Amino acid sequence: MPDPTALPQVGGWSNLPFFSQDWPRINSVLRGETRPILPPAHQRFAALALTQPEDTRVVILGQDPYPTAGHANGLAFSVAPDVALPRSLRNIYREMEDDIGVKPANGDLGHWARQGVLLLNSALSVPEGEAGAHAKLGWSTLAAQVLNHLDTTPRAFVLWGKHAQKLGQTLAPHHLKIETAHPSPLSASRGFLGSRPFSRVNDWLMARGGTPIAWA
Secondary structure, X not given: OOOOOOOOOOHHHHHOOHHHHOHHHHHHXXXXXXXXXXXXXXXXOHHHHHOOXXXXXXXXXXXXXXXXXXXXXXXXOOEXXXXXXXXXXXXXXXXXXXXXXXXXXXXXOHHHHOOXXXXXXXXXOEEXXXXXXXXXXXXXXXXXXXXXXXXXXXXXXXXXXXXXXXXXXXXOOXXXXXXXXXXXXXXXXXXXXOOOHHHHHHHHHHHOOOOOOOOO
């Protein structure tokens, strides 16, 4: 069996101070939880494992994992291929179809991550059915360190909602920052729908000589 005290396998992110200074305490809290915790431990760091620092071209910040069993898979806004689309993801796909005329066949966003889109939640765990319950566990330190690590090289940051925008407020001006309302049903109509983030990111990447993201 894997050692529960071992550091996560996150490649080039492992040098962040979080993993030596904060993770042991958070891990101890998670191991002591009696509630089911989502996503499963082996998927908790999927965003960092799949998208390495040197490969990161776009960052999409989420808040915390889906609190419904079977939904969260370690990538912000993503679900397993056989899971019905959550409402926020339905709005994301609606906007994508309006923007670039296509959308993915299912809710698994792993193909974005493998193209350099870091799908990072600001909290990497949540008790089942209790959205936001781990928001103050200390995960935000990791999100802040990831953004600081990526700040030196121009990248595209997609910041949906005030929570993501607060995390990104100190980013250098050389990045593309797309800041709109969150895609949740409560706020999507207040600036998210019609914001065309997918074409804007690809136009920016191509203007810099990069390859566009194959969103669908």
